[in-house]
Amino acid sequence: MPAPTDDSADCIFCKIIASASPVAEHGACFAFHDKYPVTDGHLLIVPKRHAPDYFSLTADEKKDADYLLHQLREAIQQEDPSVTGFNIGINNGFDAGQTVFHCHIHLIPRRKGDCENPRGGVRGVIPGKRGY
Ligand code: AMP
Ligand code: ZN
Secondary structure, three states, rough: OOOHHHHHHHHHHHHHHHHOOOOOEEEEEEEOOOOOOOOOOOOEEEEEOOOOOHHHOHHHHHHHHHHHHHHHHHHHHHHHOOOEEEHHHHHHHHHHHHOOOOEEEEEEEEEOOOOOOOOOOOHHHHOOOOOO
């Protein structure tokens, strides 16, 4: 496994991994609730290693994150049948909106009617460009 970067001592997600109970974990990855959820049930899936972004992940970390995405999607839909869709998103880099520089995959449950017009979804990363 590659060594963590020097920033890990100050990283809020490293602290969560070290001290909090995960919603789920698998191999090299860990999932927990987003503190400021976009929708009810919004989760973050992270590598246990302090890696700054998706492009720094190893093949095993990507495989384990993908396993958790599938497992958590299944669990969320079983627990809450009002969930009818998901957004999966990763902000890579400050200019792309990343605020915590420990890689995390947002898993955002969606429900019919949770916004006026969902068309375009993640295209909304640039305000005004969601619709087409
Ligand atoms: P990003 O903008 O992609 O870097 O997203 C960072 C995410 O981390 C945001 O959705 C925040 O709500 C979430 N967040 C920030 N601080 C915490 C925390 N202490 N515990 C859990 N989630 C957090
Ligand atoms: Zn970290």
